[in-house]
Structures are given as structure tokens and as C-alpha cells.
Amino acid sequence: MTNDRFLRACRREPVDRTPVWFMRQAGRYMAEYQRVRAKHSILDVCKIPDLAAEVTLQPIERFDLDAAIIFADILLPLESMGLQLAFKEEQGPVIFNPVRREDDVTRLRHVEPDAFRFSFDAISMTKKALDGRVPLIGFAGAPFTLASYAIEGGSSRNYLNTKQMMFGRTDQWHALLRKLSDVVVTYLDNQVRAGVDVVQLFDSWVGCLSPADYGEYVLPHVKSVIDRLKPQGIPIIYFGTGTSTLLPLMRSAGSDVLGFDWHVELDEAWARVGFDVAVQGNLDPVVLFAPLPEIERRVKDVLDRAGNRAGHVFNLGHGILPKTPVEHVESAIEFVHRYGTR
């Protein structure tokens, strides 16, 4: 690997410069991506390995980033289990046959690795094209976040159906999460075999839960996924938003890296989870819309809070927003280089 500072930071080894990548770095804010998407749906780009590899590489060709992340969607495992998934322009993901009753859970298919052949092919092609320049990240939705989409049938404000199953039909909930966990493990295990160097579990919406509910209904499943991935020997990142009060529990799930959003101060949150875990974050994605001096000040602040400790990966606190000015992304990366060099 020509540039291994991202891998080193994940393992809390010293680096010459804080590594940086951005969630959704391959996305709508880039004209190159828009050109591909003008002709292909999101699901097509995920499933046609040439296209997935192409958009994965776009930000790597354009910016001085320290990691690539394979283009895919956190919900792909749901489709393979028999849920009908589509992406609507404004609304985001929609599932036409959501999981509500017990037989909806029973009906979910166990998935053989072949169901994700397209992902693994995209990974192999991307690895070849990267030629060791930077590591490649694979990912999947974490069990709770997959379950919430599967149950609500899309994004949600209150997670009413999800929590109703959790609180009222607890056996059904755990059966669903076990099934989802198994598929996530199969999917990620085979991403590693196909060549990814790191995996990230996206538990994007887990912040809707109280700590007690997270501990009871979610943590055992995340822990089981991470335990089963560990033998692969690659770093595992676990990320969610709105997780301030969940972080100590999330820490106990056993990932190598914890992702923070901007609701926490990086130094305070890192101290709270312990410096024996690497951390990733945590610039508010909206900051990239601010004037450059303000972006600079805030990038520097995140780096100052990380200090000279080993084990910080610079990132946003959530994905890049669609209308982010591309030159601001470029500048933010430069600021990370400027202030994050030892």
C-alpha cells in the first residue's frame, strides 16, 4: 500500500499526517458522478461493477484522499432478502413490502454470498484500479438501521413501527435482527475476501434509541456481527449519528474505530469512550457550505481536539450533502493536510 496512513490510524499507529476521507465522497456533489447518474439509477450503479468502480474512483482521482469507499448502498442486504427496494429522488429509499408481522420476518430469505456477486466484482475491479494507492473500505448497514428501514419501509421521524416491534413483540424483533446480522456477516466477510481493507458498519439511525433500549435490543447483535468479522483481521469501523449517550455502549461492541457525529466534541467523546479505540469524525457536513475561512477554522478545531494522539481519522459527522460546493471539499482536504501534518 503506497499510502497506508488510514490503516495505521485505524490501528492507532503513528502517522505522518491525519488521514482523511468523507462519507458519501462519491456522490451527487461531483459533476463526474452526476454524469453517470444521468444515465443510470442508484441501484444500477451499485450492481454494474464497471460503474460502481468508476464512481468509487472519481473522488480518488480528483482529491488527495487517504481512502476509497466502494460505491454501494447500506440497504443492499435487504433487497437480497426479498424486500423490494427503490430510491426516490427526494424521499430516499423506499421498501414496498415492509416487515411488520411475524410471517414477514419468517419469509425473509437467508442469503448466499452469490447474491452479492456484483459487489465483490466491483471491489476486485476497484482494487485493481487503485493499484495500492489507498486502502478500500467496504460497508453495510448495521442490524438496527437495516431493521428500521425494513420495518418502516423508508426513512422515519419517530420509528414508531420499529419501536412497537421492539417493545411489544420482542422475540420477533430479535429473530429479525439475528437474520439481518447473519446476512451482514456474509456480505462483509465476502467483501473482505474480494479485497476490501477495512469495513464500516453504518448504524445511521440508532440515535433514536435510549441507552437502555440500545443496550437491550441492539448491542448484542452488533457485537455478534463484529465478533464474527474479527477473525478476518481487518479494522472495523462502527458509526452512527445522534449517539452521544450511546457511545460507551457502542464502544463495548468491540469495533477498532468509532465514528462520531458533530453533536459531540471530539476530545470529550474520545475521553469518554477511552483512548484505546480509534475515532473517526466529526465535522458537521453543513460546514462545507460555509465560507473558506470558517471551514478552515473548524477543520483546525477538530484536529486540535484530536491532538497528537494516534488513532484519529478525519471525516464528516455524516455523509456529504448533495449540493456541497466541490471546491470546498477540495479546500477542506487541504486544511486537514495543513493542520494534520505531524
Place this chain on the structure above:
Amino acid sequence: MTNDRFLRACRREPVDRTPVWFMRQAGRYMAEYQRVRAKHSILDVCKIPDLAAEVTLQPIERFDLDAAIIFADILLPLESMGLQLAFKEEQGPVIFNPVRREDDVTRLRHVEPDAFRFSFDAISMTKKALDGRVPLIGFAGAPFTLASYAIEGGSSRNYLNTKQMMFGRTDQWHALLRKLSDVVVTYLDNQVRAGVDVVQLFDSWVGCLSPADYGEYVLPHVKSVIDRLKPQGIPIIYFGTGTSTLLPLMRSAGSDVLGFDWHVELDEAWARVGFDVAVQGNLDPVVLFAPLPEIERRVKDVLDRAGNRAGHVFNLGHGILPKTPVEHVESAIEFVHRYGTR
């Protein structure tokens, strides 16, 4: 006041039983409310004092609650300032002429108390009908939450326009928040004159901010509102959601009571802000959809965490959801009485 335990708890005085009320206790989950709303829009119910008083009293007639809250909407101050406000069935509040540019801020009208005559009349009528049975709560949106609606034109996922003004046109932001703060003070001051016994500031969406941004762009304005209301001598409640990392700063705004949502454990959060402030909360509103034994267990847990300390008001962590089973609301109140009696 026949039942003053809510007022006593706000002042951290001993009570015989933990007082309980629910945000949005007058709302769609009640058939009585639906009957009124079948014939009148939300804005009509807010503005026709007879109707506002009627729906305010509905939960008081039906349940054994310790406080009434005047029926109104947190966004009413915006309408009086010249913004065109409507409520759409699924979408919630919409503002047709949002505040984006500097002259949008300049154009916002200063408001004389007479603009809210309907609110004050509704308060007087309600107080008369309550006849001292329980205290009456008045309220308004807090400056940030009003600003976010005014700028976004409705609810928002990322608060992109709001934060762009905040980060990029800071003078304009502060000018807007000063104007909003002045109107909030006028509105609440006159609610007190009309008879409310307590006021609550709803900063519902302030949890989208980092602690540093809250401290710089919001706190001074909330503090100014609270400082100006203090001479009225009535308890002031300050509430937001997703505020776990903001609570110590919110505490410094100086309210008598802090509202917690369910993302924090009540005991831990109370210790963090200090036991010299009263607290309100914090059952997840979705818990009211759970089976009764589960509701009972969780009500008891909140009360156990509050312990025998003076200064806890039982509430949800956000408003009652529209489809909440009304008999579950009734049972939850009974559980508070059962486990919250000294």
C-alpha cells in the same frame, strides 16, 4: 390553586406525588379533539379563544393531570411578524415566504401585544374554567427553533439554510435572533399577564447543533429571553430534543426547569446539569404504544431514576404522537401516580 404540585416541583419544593403532564396532551390522539378539528383548522383553534380553551381543557376533564397547557402553536410569533404560515396534514407547518436574505430579516415586523389578543383571551377563559384546579402553562418556540422554521420554510433534516446563515452571515443571523427574541418576550410576558402560571420555551430542533455552535449562536439569545422573563417571577421551563451534549450550556441559560428527552438517562443527565435545577421528562413517546406492563416498567424506571429528589416533573421526552392509544395515556398517568407517590 387546589393542586399546586406542578408549581412546587418546578420550584424544587417537596411534593406528595410527582406531578405529570404531557407535551401535546391536547391533540389528535383524543376523539374530543378530533371532533373539534373536523370542523376547524389548527390555526382556527389557536385563534378562536372558545375553541382554544375547549381543547386545552379536554385532557384535564378526562385525565388526572397536574397541569394544563394552553392550546397554541410554537410558530404563532412568526405569523405575527409577517410570515405566511399554514399547517399541512402530513408535512406539518409550512412557511410560504421564508427568511433567506438580509432584507427578509429587515422586513420582519416588530409585534405589539395586541397581535396575540386571541391567545390572551384564550388564557383568561381557560383560567376561569380551570378555577384553580391545576396551573396553566403558556409557551412559545425558542429563538433558534423559530429561526429554523422561518429560514427553512418548514421542518428540515439538515438545517442547511439555517446553518448557512449562521456560519456565513453571522450578523444577519444575530439580527434575526434578536428580533425573534423580542417577540417571544412580548408574547410570553403578556401570556403571564393574562394568567399563565408557568411558561415553557420549546427549542425542539436545537439538537442539530454542536455544543460550540449552540454556545455561540443560540445561548446568548435564550439567556436574554429568560433574563427578561425572570422579573415576572413564574417558573420557566426550557426544553429541546437531541440535546444531550448541550444540556450544561442550556442549563446556563437560567431556566428553572430543564426538559430532557429519552436519549438521556434522567439520573445521569440530572447529575450532569446539577440538582439545583428542576427537570422534566423523559419517557419516549413511542413507549405509549407498547403493552401496558412495558409502559408500567418504563414509567417506574423514570421515577426510580428521579428518586426522592424534589424537582422532577414527569413528562414525555417529546410530544404525544397522533395515534397514541388514549387508554394507554390514562394508564401511564395512573402508573405515575402509583409509583410517584411519596
